[in-house]
Amino acid sequence: GNKNINAKLVLLGDVGAGKSSLVLRFVKGQFIEFQESTIGAAFFSQTVALNEATVKFEIWDTAGQERYHSLAPMYYRGAAAAIIVYDITNQTSFDRAKKWVQELQAQGNPNMVMALAGNKSDMLDARQVAAEEAQSYARENSLFFMETSAKTANNVNDLFYEIAKRLPLM
């Protein structure tokens, strides 16, 4: 492809859901067992090559701790895409993800490509959120849904690739 597109992407979700781990896996191909909780937000970039274009993601990895909630609009305003992350072993994190979806639907860019990522899919024995439940929630809310594992890398590149494909490639 000959087009180069820059796309601002924000990750939102509960503390410990695995936002930073997904970004670290996607950007550096690494996983850290004792990943530190994010303070404020962190910035990364990575490109995805499609047939028709190269998409450079400008990624804002936000902090899930509640005291940083008021910063979130700075990161999702003007974003072309958002990944809302929950942990499949933690029902509270799924409830929190739904709150983020509501906030984005009310305050975010209406054309934003939104993905719901059920992370830690390697921890099946501890599952609390059924994939079918998340899938139907995603369908009702026009989100793209995937279960991912930052640990094993399952579906991580695919998640970013599917988002890139859904961007308007002007």
Ligand code: GTP
């Ligand atoms: P905050 O920055 O506090 O909002 O958290 P976060 O969403 O960035 O979570 P983080 O990436 O720091 O991951 C939290 C913990 O979960 C870390 O100990 C990670 O190693 C672990 N973790 C993240 N993703 C996975 C995964 O896919 N599988 C497993 N087993 N553990 C994971």
Ligand code: MG
């Ligand atoms: Mg983090």
